[in-house]
Amino acid sequence: MAKDLKKQPRPKAETPKGFRDYFGADVTQRKAMLDRIAEVYHRHGFDPLETSAVETVEALGKFLPDVDRPNAGVFAWQEETVPGGGSGDWLALRYDLTAPLARVAAQYRNDLPSPYRRYAMGPVWRNEKPGPGRFRQFYQCDADTVGAASVAADAEICAMLADALETxxxxxxxxxxxxxxxxxxxxxxxxxxxxxxxxxxxxxxxxxxxxxxxxxxxxxxxxxxxxxxxxxxxxxxxxxxxxxxxxxxxxxxxxxxxxxxxxxxxxxxxxxxxxxxxxxxxxxxxxxxxxxxxxxxxxxxxxxxxxxxxxxxxxxxxxxxxxxxxxxxxxxxxxxxxxxGRYDGLIERFTGQKIPATGVSIGVDRLLAALRARGMAGLQAPGPVVVTVMDRDRMADYQAMAAELRAAGIRAEVYLGNPRNFGNQLKYADKRGAPVAIIQGGDEAARGVVQVKDLALGARIAAEASVEEWKAQPAQTEVAREDLVAEVRRIIG
The missing domain is CATH 3.30.930.10 (Bira Bifunctional Protein; Domain 2)
Structure with missing residues (x-):
C-alpha cells in the first residue's frame, strides 16, 4: 500500500487555467471600492440581494454565453438520476448576475415590492477560452430595477452610475x-x-x-x-x-x-x-x-x-x-x-407576461484597474502590529498585549513562529507590512515597560538619515506597559 502511494505523482501547485488568486491588497482595495458603490446604491433606494452561485441551466435560458454548444459557455453538470428513473436537472455556475435576478423576480413576485430595486455584487463564472485579461472567474457589480416601464428608471440608473464612478x-x-x-x-x-x-x-x-x-x-x-x-x-x-x-x-x-x-x-x-x-x-x-x-x-x-x-x-x-x-x-x-440597458423580455420566460426591467453592470476588475492606473485605488493597507516573543513561557502576556491593541481598534497579532531567532521575527514583521513591533523581554517585564519599534520610521532612517539624525529621532522607544496602546496609536496615527 505504501509503495503504491509513493508512485503517485504529486499534484501541481498551480492555479487552474483562466483563474487567479487574490491576495491582501487586491481583496481590500476591491472591497473598499465596492463598499463605496454600495453606499451610492443604498442612497438611491436599492436593496442588496445575494443569490445562489448555482442556477439550473433551464433558468439561464437562451442567453447562455455560448448558444452553439449545449450547456457550453458555463460550468455545468447533471444531477444524479432521480428516483423513478428520470434524469436529474442540469445545473451551472451563474455566468452573470442578471439571469439569477430574473429567476428571483419571477419566483418571489408576490412578495417583492413593485418596482423592485436591487443591487448585487459577486463572482461569476464563464467556461470560455481564457486569454490575456480574460478570465473564467471575475467579479460583477449590478444594479437593476424590475417592474418599472417608465424610462425614468433608465435615467435613474444612469445618474446612479455617474454618482458611483465619482464616489x-x-x-x-x-x-x-x-x-x-x-x-x-x-x-x-x-x-x-x-x-x-x-x-x-x-x-x-x-x-x-x-x-x-x-x-x-x-x-x-x-x-x-x-x-x-x-x-x-x-x-x-x-x-x-x-x-x-x-x-x-x-x-x-x-x-x-x-x-x-x-x-x-x-x-x-x-x-x-x-x-x-x-x-x-x-x-x-x-x-x-x-x-x-x-x-x-x-x-x-x-x-x-x-x-x-x-x-x-x-x-x-x-x-x-x-x-x-x-x-x-x-x-x-x-x-x-x-x-x-432595458431588457423587458427576460423575466417573461418564467411568467409568460412581459415584466419591464432595466439595469447596469460594472466590470469590477476593470474599474479597479482604472483606479490603480490613476493612483486612486488607495494605498496598500498596513499590516498588523506584531508583538514579538522573547520568552515562550510568557506567551499569555504577549497575547494580552495583542488583545488590548485589538480592543482599541488596532490590528495586531502575536508572532507564532519559532522565537529563537529574534531577527527572523523582525523579518516576518517586515514581510507582513507591520507598522510597529512590540518587544518585551524579561528585564522589561520586571521594570513594567515595553519597547515600541516604529518599523516604518526605522526603514526611512536606515535608507536616508545620517548617524546624527538617527540619534535625534530613534525608531525604538521605551514606554510604560500601561502606555502601550497610546504609544502605538501615536505612531500609526
Whole structure:
C-alpha cells in the first residue's frame, strides 16, 4: 500500500487555467471600492440581494454565453438520476448576475415590492477560452430595477452610475456615459427596408463603425471590402439607398443632445417604433439634466451598440476617457468599464407576461484597474502590529498585549513562529507590512515597560538619515506597559 502511494505523482501547485488568486491588497482595495458603490446604491433606494452561485441551466435560458454548444459557455453538470428513473436537472455556475435576478423576480413576485430595486455584487463564472485579461472567474457589480416601464428608471440608473464612478474616485471629465436606444435602431432598419434575415448582419457591421469609419461600414453594408491583410470581406448586399438611413443614424451625434436627437428623428423617418425610441431618449436627457447630470457626464450617442438582441430599449455604456500606457508604452484610452440597458423580455420566460426591467453592470476588475492606473485605488493597507516573543513561557502576556491593541481598534497579532531567532521575527514583521513591533523581554517585564519599534520610521532612517539624525529621532522607544496602546496609536496615527 505504501509503495503504491509513493508512485503517485504529486499534484501541481498551480492555479487552474483562466483563474487567479487574490491576495491582501487586491481583496481590500476591491472591497473598499465596492463598499463605496454600495453606499451610492443604498442612497438611491436599492436593496442588496445575494443569490445562489448555482442556477439550473433551464433558468439561464437562451442567453447562455455560448448558444452553439449545449450547456457550453458555463460550468455545468447533471444531477444524479432521480428516483423513478428520470434524469436529474442540469445545473451551472451563474455566468452573470442578471439571469439569477430574473429567476428571483419571477419566483418571489408576490412578495417583492413593485418596482423592485436591487443591487448585487459577486463572482461569476464563464467556461470560455481564457486569454490575456480574460478570465473564467471575475467579479460583477449590478444594479437593476424590475417592474418599472417608465424610462425614468433608465435615467435613474444612469445618474446612479455617474454618482458611483465619482464616489470611487473617477473625476468629472475622466468618464462619459453614452446612451442609445434599441427602438431607434429598429426604426432605422425599418426605414432602410432591411429584411429580417439581414438585420443581424447589419447590426454586426454597425458595431464596426468606430474601427472602420463611414466608408468602411458603407462597404460592409453594400458590396464588401478588403481587410488589412488583403482578404475579401463580403458585404451584406444592401443598396446605397438602403444604407443611407443606417449611415445617417451612425453619424447623428451632434454638438449637443438636442442636435443629436433631431438628427436621429430624421434618420428613423416615418418609423413609429423609431420615433418612440427618439422620444424616450429625449425624456432621459431631460431627466438627467434635472438630476444635475449634464452633457459633460452623459450624452446621447448612436454609436453605442450593446448586445442589441438582448436589450429592448435604452442602452448605455460608461467609458473612461483618460489615457493610459499599454504594455509597449503607447498611449490609449482606457475604454468601457460598465454597461447596461432595458431588457423587458427576460423575466417573461418564467411568467409568460412581459415584466419591464432595466439595469447596469460594472466590470469590477476593470474599474479597479482604472483606479490603480490613476493612483486612486488607495494605498496598500498596513499590516498588523506584531508583538514579538522573547520568552515562550510568557506567551499569555504577549497575547494580552495583542488583545488590548485589538480592543482599541488596532490590528495586531502575536508572532507564532519559532522565537529563537529574534531577527527572523523582525523579518516576518517586515514581510507582513507591520507598522510597529512590540518587544518585551524579561528585564522589561520586571521594570513594567515595553519597547515600541516604529518599523516604518526605522526603514526611512536606515535608507536616508545620517548617524546624527538617527540619534535625534530613534525608531525604538521605551514606554510604560500601561502606555502601550497610546504609544502605538501615536505612531500609526
Amino acid at each position: 470611487v474616485g473617477i473625476a468629472r471629465g475622466d468618464y462619459l456615459l453614452r446612451i442609445n436606444n434599441r427602438k431607434v435602431l429598429n426604426g432605422v432598419l425599418e426605414a432602410a427596408q432591411i429584411r429580417a434575415n439581414q438585420a443581424e448582419d447589419v447590426l454586426r457591421q454597425i458595431d464596426k463603425f468606430d474601427k472602420v469609419g463611414r466608408e468602411g461600414v458603407l462597404a460592409l453594408l453594400t458590396t464588401g471590402r478588403l481587410d488589412e491583410s488583403g482578404a475579401r470581406i463580403d458585404g451584406v448586399g444592401l443598396s446605397e439607398t438602403q444604407a443611407a438611413p443606417v449611415l445617417a443614424f451612425l453619424e447623428a451625434r451632434g454638438a449637443d443632445n438636442a442636435v443629436t436627437l433631431d438628427n436621429l428623428a430624421a434618420a428613423v423617418g416615418a418609423s413609429a417604433i423609431g420615433a418612440e425610441g427618439v422620444e424616450e431618449l429625449r425624456q432621459i436627457a431631460a431627466m438627467l439634466a434635472a438630476m444635475g447630470v449634464a452633457e459633460d457626464r452623459a450624452v446621447i450617442d448612436p454609436s453605442v451598440v450593446r448586445g442589441l438582441g438582448y436589450y429592448t430599449g435604452p442602452v448605455f455604456e460608461a467609458e473612461l476617457t483618460f489615457d493610459i500606457l499599454d504594455e509597449k508604452g503607447r498611449k490609449r484610452q482606457f475604454g468601457s468599464v460598465a454597461g447596461g
